[in-house]
């Protein structure tokens with residue numbers, strides 16, 4: 410088992426390894442006096458791991474209730490959130506009790522936001538079961554639900570009290586969902602680690618996935634410790650996301666999943682940045698090869714007007730400027746502030 414401690418405003422451990430779901434009860438017992446919790450999951454993950462986690466919790470003396478939302482991005486909604494608040498209340502979950510998010514980023518973001526707001530805040534534990542959630546969404550305390558205007562537009566920061574990432578759960582992911590998570594993994598190589606990027610360029614990541622997850626989480630926790638509230642350095646974690654979010658919205662949520670949209674966004678911004686001499690020549694070709702080796706797409710045929718109008722709704726825009734993340738070379742990243750006009754011109758260079 411690998412342990413990484415995130416020294417955020419409240420410190421917590423991220424545990425990465427095989428067989429951790431069975432040990433969940435013991436691990437959580439060390440962190441809380443409460444013996445009551447609610448497991449929040451989705452219907453697919455419930456069928457696979459719902460009873461396993463309940464058994465593990467029961468073995469350690471926890472009284473756990475379970476709430477399952479339909480699988481998919483649509484569940485990151487106010488409607489599911491209200492259902493969850495009511496469920497917690499009906500089941501007498503009090504301020505000293507806690508929630509467990511068992512699932513991918515959808516369940517993690519929804520549960521985290523609920524934990525931040527239910528009774529003005531209760532503890533929660535992240536038990537991520539997708540690659541994307543293990544390397545990214547379960548770490549760092551960003552929580553959110555979607556609204557019609559866009560993804561993650563209502564949310565807050567709420568750090569979990571622990572992250573328990575059982576890598577055995579990845580064995581039931583389809584190749585497609587695994588590949589989707591690789592989008593965020595490649596992002597970490599691009600923004601911070603040329604050696605990680607090199608490893609990924611050969612494909613065959615499943616062989617040493619535990620170490621790769623730990624490397625990504627190490628980078629993320631470093632960045633979060635420096636800028637927990639996302640006012641500076643943390644924005645580099647959004648490399649590929651400005652275009653990626655626009656592509657997700659253009660295609661309709663769930664049609665292109667998050668990691669694949671980020672993959673396209675990373676290549677497209679790198680190509681434009683290369684053509685504007687913000688990125689070294691050759692970077693976008695290497696990135697394209699790496700994405701292809703990991704079964705990821707690299708280009709979207711979204712028209713430039715839609716890309717512009719959908720991406721200026723991004724959270725990194727102020728009234729007349731937008732911040733974009735570029736990688737001057739592989740393993741390095743930088744935040745570039747552009748006027749909206751300069752941004753429009755950049756899009757012509759893709």
Ligand code: NAD
Nearest residue numbers: 453480481513514515516538539541542546551578581582
């Ligand atoms: P997801 O939660 O929708 O999971 C993808 C699919 O995999 C679902 O159908 C789910 O039921 C299934 N699944 C989950 N675990 C499984 C398992 N072990 N075996 C088989 N199937 C399994 O999607 P995701 O890709 O995990 O997360 C995407 C979400 O994360 C998006 O909403 C995105 O905005 C968010 N996100 C948040 C952050 C953050 O910092 N909070 C960062 C990145 C992404």
Ligand code: GLY
Nearest residue numbers: 549551643646647
């Ligand atoms: N996924 C981006 C962040 O956590 O800041």
